[in-house]
Amino acid sequence: MESKNLKINVPDGMRDLVFGDCRRYSAIERRLAEVYESLGYREVRTPALEYLEVFDGGSALPRERMYKLTDNSGRLLALRADNTMPMARVAATKLLGELPALLYYNQSVFAVQSENSGRAGEIMQSGVEIIGAPAPRGDLLCIYTAIKALRVLGLPFKLELGHVGFFNSLLCELELTDEAKTDLRRLVNAKNAVLLGSFEGLEKSQLARLRRIPLLYGGEEIFDEAEEVAAGNEGALIALEYVKKLHRLLEEAGLADDIIIDLGIVHEIDYYTGAVLRGYTAGAGEPILSGGRYDGLLESFGHSVPATGFAINVGLVAERLANAGVGENGGAPDVLIHYPGHEFAKAAELAERLASEGKRCELSCFGSEEEARLYAAARGILEVVVL
């Protein structure tokens, strides 16, 4: 076992954010919050620790991958493993009197990642939940918010629209064990056309149909093929009609250019019940936005209320922006004020005056002017004022 000085290292998957990273994270969170607030959303913050049961309902994250600890009575707690479940808990316990509730949040979720995978264990998410708004109005608001949010990030993007009802209805008519259905769901979700084609226990015609599902992605040209795949299955046809209807309404609003379709979205998260969303940008290997409708989730907190929402992965967005050189410079103050020790009052007065002119100024921590000038040069501070 390699010895590690635990005191000077961070645990696997955890990261320090220094300067430029923080600037990008803050800017993204601030801009997104402005979009959400401009559309009437209100902020909610939930505790970092919850009873593990809160996260147990929808398998957003399997128990094994949650960061767990115990409270003083030995009950299991989990570090926030998902944002939607705590938001649903808040809505079901505190907001039922004021529905619909438009909520937004900027807070991290935590997931244990496999060793050396290079993936973050703490993921900053910025997202919304629309509680108490049924389809299609809730979905339209959600998609509209997602597009506005993605646009403000300054990255080229595509927002993908799907519907879990399409695959789920086709799955329903197959006579398979629950275990086999879980396997099928996993294969369709991963677009594993190869293993799907050799799936055991199904007839040739059923296999031929299943194999086409992962390939039902692209623009509206896929609707015709989707119709063939769904033929004879009422649930799948209803889901398809609904996606077409959303697409038409978005098109009429001039928003369809940013939209792509994937009817093969199954989602690894069980709690989704209707339209689902994913956002992609070039260079990020995974979605920068993920979400959808979860009409059954509040039931697990005792109330049946329709709901939908999405979360944006702030870390991934920040990485892409860093890659594009955004937010690399900046952060250096405009002026360094160097002053003799007894002249602090003058220095403070000058700092106030410069601040009122909109200049950022730093008070020198050095005793000698020479050191102060060297520091200013290294730090990129263009002006040094010596009192």
Next chain:
Amino acid sequence: MIRLALTKGRIESEAIALLERAGYDCSDLAEERRGRRLIFRTGGEELEIVLAKAGDVLTYVGHGVCDAGIVGSDTIAEQGSDACVLLDLGIGRCRFALAGKAGQWRGIGHRRLTVASKYPNVTRRWFARRGADVEVVKIEGSVELAPLLGLADAIVDIVETGTTLRENGLEVYEVISDVSARLIFNMASIKLKKAETDELVRRVQVAIGS
């Protein structure tokens, strides 16, 4: 342009021949022109080909720094992957097999077995499905040595012709599954570069005659 990670070694030459048949000019990868470079371009600039070890192909495609990859299903089974597996290329065919000293297999009984493998996850899963309690030992090189030296009762490995097994007095006890090379894609890449990835799939499909 699509960036494709190609597994070095066992399936490399077959994969390059397949890409050539699919109409991609891979002369940049020819032995005499290759040198020590790791990144190559096809003649028409349609593909950028990256040579990598099998496990790294999955890592690069998973993170999205490569759009596509050609890798054996043995590595996908062992390492797990969230990439889209769109085509079975039918090359690099072999089988996962449980093997050991000829005539010595007693089956899964009450005795705790020790099994050596380069594929500990595949091994553990296969025995776990049978409810068997086994000790899995990870071996890096020639796994055949482990039963010969008395470290393991059996091995789980990929077997092509079985010659190495036979020459060392070993035999296949049971075939676990078939293995072949797959064409995989990053999920975001197939969405954002659909026209290009569709074209690659179509041309490779024609080349393998499926």
